[in-house]
Amino acid sequence: DTAVSQTPKYLVTQMGNDKSIKCEQNLGHDTMYWYKQDSKKFLKIMFSYNNKELIINETVPNRFSPKSPDKAHLNLHINSLELGDSAVYFCASSRVSYESSGVFSYEQYFGPGTRLTVT
Amino acid sequence: AQKITQTQPGMFVQEKEAVTLDCTYDTSDPSYGLFWYKQPSSGEMIFLIYQGSYDQQNATEGRYSLNFQKARKSANLVISASQLGDSAMYFCAMRESNAGGTSYGKLTFGQGTILTVHP
Numbered sequence: 001d002t003a004v005s006q007t008p009k010y011l012v013t014q015m016g017n018d019k020s021i022k023c024e025q026n027l028g029h030d031t032m033y034w035y036k037q038d039s040k041k042f043l044k045i046m047f048s049y050n051n052k053e054l055i056i057n058e059t060v061p062n063r064f065s066p067k068s069p070d071k072a073h074l075n076l077h078i079n080s081l082e083l084g085d086s087a088v089y090f091c092a093s094s095r096v097s098y099e100s101s102g103v104f105s106y107e108q109y110f111g112p113g114t115r116l117t118v119t
Numbered sequence: 120a121q122k123i124t125q126t127q128p129g130m131f132v133q134e135k136e137a138v139t140l141d142c143t144y145d146t147s148d149p150s151y152g153l154f155w156y157k158q159p160s161s162g163e164m165i166f167l168i169y170q171g172s173y174d175q176q177n178a179t180e181g182r183y184s185l186n187f188q189k190a191r192k193s194a195n196l197v198i199s200a201s202q203l204g205d206s207a208m209y210f211c212a213m214r215e216s217n218a219g220g221t222s223y224g225k226l227t228f229g230q231g232t233i234l235t236v237h238p
Contacts, residue, residue: 031224041158041208043228056225090164094224105214105224107154110164 003027006091006111013081014119021076021114023091031055031096031105032074034066037088037113049074050096081118088113122146123213123229130234132201139186140196140232142211148172152214153194154226155185159207167209170194198234206236 004025013019025032033056034046048056049068063079074091092108124143132138144153155167170178170185178185186195198205212226 033224033226035226041231043210043212043226045225045227048225088162092164096224104150107166107169108224108226109166110156112163115162 004091004093004109004111006089006114008114009112010115010117012117012119015081015083017081018077018079019081019116020078021089021091021116023074023076023111025072025091025093025109025111027093027095027109029093029095029109030071031094032068032071033092033094033108034074034076035090035092035110037090039087043090047074047076078116081116083118086116086118088115090114122227123211125209125211125229125232127232128230130232132198132234132236134203134236134238135200137197137199138201138234140198140209140211140234142194142196142229144192144194144211144213146192146213146215148215153185153187154212154214155183155194155196156210156212157205157207158210158231159204164210168196201236203236203238206234208233 007022031050033048035043037043046060047066052068065077068074090113091111094105094108096105122145151172153170157165168178168180168183168185170187177187182199184197208231210231211229
């Protein structure tokens with residue numbers, strides 16, 4: 001059983017198009033994430049959702065819009081794609097514990113990645 | 120300033136030997152977590168090991184152990200008895216304090232180290 005799945009695995013599209021990447025996790029985790037891995041393999045967080053609520057929104061262009069219809073799904077929609085958007089996009093999920101001192105997350109489990117190529 | 124630094128772009132090791140991958144971090148939070156992930160050439164991100172800042176003992180998971188030196192702010196990964204399948208990119212990552220409940224597990228990644236295991 002796949003724990004964190006993403007579709008599609010590969011996405012080739014032209015500049016200016018709009019595309020979506022879907023992510024689903026069957027781990028029962030509360031929190032999901034989107035990361036971008038650039039051509040130099042550098043990984044950077046883009047968004048995080050906890051119980052369908054946006055928690056982390058890094059300085060990502062507003063052409064990128066995440067949507068979480070429920071705790072198990074976090075989709076990423078990208079408008080007006082640009083050449084610089086070419087990268088591998090990873091979805092991840094983790095469980096969290098809610099303590100009196102704050103919220104603590106455990107290890108994150110990643111999906112297989114979606115390689116986006118913008119031509 | 121870099122929060123996570125992996126100074127070894129590439130490392131080589133002979134099969135069955137042990138190898139240490141370096142990671143130093145920078146944070147002023149008292150409560151943080153350190154993670155290591157493996158990314159083989161197939162592209163997926165595989166969680167290996169976790170060390171919490173308050174953990175007294177170094178973390179171990181099978182052939183992986185984390186050499187945690189808090190005063191030096193280092194969290195080196197030690198792989199014992201290297202196998203050919205260990206050839207991959209390895210990432211160190213840090214989760215900073217969730218106090219106040221807003222970071223929800225945001226991971227900051229290092230640049231990665233490519234490990235090559237020779238037969």
